[in-house]
Amino acid sequence: MKEYQTITEISGPLVFAEVDEPIGYDEIVEIETPQGETKRGQVLESSEGVVAIQVFEGTTGIDRNASVKFLGETLKMPVTEDLLGRVLDGSGQPIDGGPEIVPDERRDIVGAAINPYSREYPEEFIQTGVSAIDGMNTLVRGQKLPIFSASGLPHNDLALQIARQATVPEDEESGEDSEFAVVFGAMGITQEEANEFMEDFERTGALERSVVFTNLADDPAVERTVTPRLALTTAEYLAFDKDYHVLVILTDMTNYCEALREIGAAREEVPGRRGYPGYMYTDLAQLYERAGRIEGREGSVTQIPILTMPGDDDTHPIPDLTGYITEGQIYIDRDLNSQGIRPPINPLPSLSRLMDDGIGEGLTREDHADVSDQMYAAYAEGEDLRDLVNIVGREALSERDNKYLDFAERFEAEFVNQGFDSNRSIENTLEIGWDLLSMLPKSELNRIDEDLIEDYYREEAETAEAEA
């Protein structure tokens, strides 16, 4: 392995060095500064005689005399089952003071694409215990469902609630509900947020079945482009080699995208929308698409990436491109939050694309799809009427309209608002749904099968209300 002292240019996170042998694209580089500090980087462009290197730990301290060493391989993650329970930094080094990690295998972190032919379609219901998700935007094993949030909103609490409560109700014969192994990838979050996660993991004992990667806000930005790949490589190993069902939480994708933009700008690339690189869609897809199930393998990778929308704007490139790749999204809503609704999930713009195949008879309950559809329609109608109430007042509305307004109120207060500590079973969620839907006359329930109305509709509720 040759060492070079041939650095010609240092610019932001990039270092250019002259070489006299061919260097592979994406290869790992070690740069030793004259002070004896070692930094790692990756080849971004390799041409005859010169390579561009992206340095993970920042270029501070590197000078023309720093020595550059090419390791002849692409970035690898040492994987083993023993990673469970460990806390690592953003580039995969243990920071919990535990023993050294003895890997079973070292895996390329870029991760080849799963052959679509080898995938298995995700359709196993995950019970998160959160009504707004289970009832209205059901998560299934192998799905990628991001949380669209914004600054100042309790998305971390929701993510923790899901990590704590998520189970897959198993068949009655096999008994036990299965739990998830959690791989947590933090990118550019503050120490305080990181503590919040760690404390919760420790308090609930979840740490034992978790692998934590933390790149903090004051860690080098470029390292953020590596952290999620390390996390996902670990997740794939646990899922497809060791049969775990893995829940991957990535936070905050916005910081990841900022890092991409920073590198793009340093390379003087032609920028796409709002200065983000034109290949951001492909880059994000290479992360998100690593969720899924594979035919013939026991485990699964389910992803919940969290992103904060700059200016609450979901047309911003980060949420926009994410929404085009992921299988739905969960919106955290500022208004609901200020009304004290916990978790403040707004079901209307939220969506789970894989819901239809994961619910229904034998999976959740026969009435699930219809109930969810009807609640959507009713809540949307109630929301519309609220605008009108502001102008004409409630008295000016018909009896029917007033029922919808009441429905919307109770929907938020009872169905969505459950607190971060309550864990509702899917039956419980659907029963609350029927409590609310029974406020409306039967003839309004045009999205529910007539037989199901017969079975579940609460006659008493209607009559009781009429009397009152």
Place this chain on the structure above:
Amino acid sequence: MSQATQGSVREDGVIASVSGPVVTARGLDARMNDVVYVGDEGLMGEVIEIEGDLTTIQVYEETSGVGPGEPVESTGEPLTVDLGPGMLDAIYDGVQRPLDVLESKMDSPYLDRGVDAPGIDLEKKWEFEPTVSEGDEVAPGDIVGTVPETVTIEHKVMVPPDFEGGEVAVAEAGEFSVTEAVVELDNGEEITMHQEWPVRKARPSAEKKTPREPLVSGQRILDGLFPIAKGGTAAIPGPFGSGKTVTQHQLAKWADADIVVYVGCGERGNEMTEVIEDFPELDDPKTGNPLMARTSLIANTSNMPVAARESCIYTGITIAEYYRDMGYDVALMADSTSRWAEAMREISSRLEEMPGEEGYPAYLAARLSEFYERAGYFTTVNGQEGSVSVIGAVSPPGGDFSEPVTQNTLRIVKTFWALDADLAERRHFPAINWNESYSLYREQLDPWFVENVQDDWPEERQWAVDVLDEESELQEIVQLVGKDALPEDQQLTLEVARYLREAYLQQNAFHPTDTYCEPEKTYGILTAIHKFNDEAFKALEAGVPVEEIQSIEAAPRLNRIGVQEDWDAYIEDLKAEITEQLRELY
């Protein structure tokens, strides 16, 4: 993808630089758009720029670890697809490598690099039945025999377009592999079941004609209000979550085309898996056979290499054209053309080309129109009629239709199905906005509907359009003063419009019956609502208050027609009941 057939011998080169999917090579003697094999692993790529001694190549596979000095080998051939029996019931990546074959060759669920496989099985024996006999004259494009490709489709073997043609010397029935000659001509030309065709070039045809037949989709809002013709073009733009993919899947399932080519371009892996798992179990509404028997899938998901995403659209349309040449009606779904455009943008920016609007290359509009122009209703070279209909999904950033891909697409296509996030949020599906969408084929197709469905199809449709227009005007007032402030007749119009939206425009793709609605049923539902309208207005004129009209028991049953299998009797019954209940009021 086609195995390299040897062209003229060309010089090989070495890699000069690598940056993601873009590789430059020195000393390579290749033509523009030739396929080359890059590096020690032989990754497949295509020449996209030649400058001095440097040749720029876009590589269809991941380039990690590839470095300067490694060899580059030219095939001397442009990117071609293998055409022949076996393309149906198959699933390909963007350069026509069969994904099932790749899985077994790589022995891994992950896509490895440097593995090539022909697009069709070269070994498999097919039952060939000649349709020509010795002494017949055949010209390029002519059909010389048939092969039962799937239960649904009879594959036709044609004289390749670059042959001279002549008198048939040998033509015998029997079992052949695609590389064996099935018909020999007196000039020595041997016709096999296998042809190759460069993907970026349209296959020849005799004449492009005006399409006059609808591509019946079984979707009420499409057939009823915004029909597309066989050989027509349509765009479905919409923000994420508005139902582009579900609409595309519905069309792939239910459209009355003979052949469906589904191109998943830069989209989700799980969606393609859904198609692979669902289609073999669904029945083709036309023949009752499994849907896969008429379907060819191209899956280049968003995490697969970006250069292959650029080519997958061309691979798809070339396969479509080949079946068109056999005289079939082919429908091609491209989901999504925005990802294709972005792949162009990504490659263009790596080449440091001067960007046009929003970073897209200046040739974006030209590429889009070139692609959509390959659709059409044709008289083929062999005198048959065949069509290629193209339906492209568009994913505009932020749902903003003013962006370049949507705008350039709208300049070409004649049908526009605008998906609407608001409708999707209230679970009105398909979330196609009836005020913004249009079809320029409407008038052209009316004679077909009049002849094949009902005489007053155009009039009934116009009635529905008028009511919906009136509703959207009234809604503006309602937003200000509330519904009850409107005069009674307008309130009633709103009620009728509500049924149009709920019973007619909405359709449940996941309901076993409602998912497909034949044109007769589409028409039937419309007449039922029209009947309610007429009777209700009569009642209103007779002095019945609108609230009483609204609360008749039969009316909400309009919303249930969609899920009825025996809809004909149900509608008749319902019409009678509505009439009776309304007349009882006065």
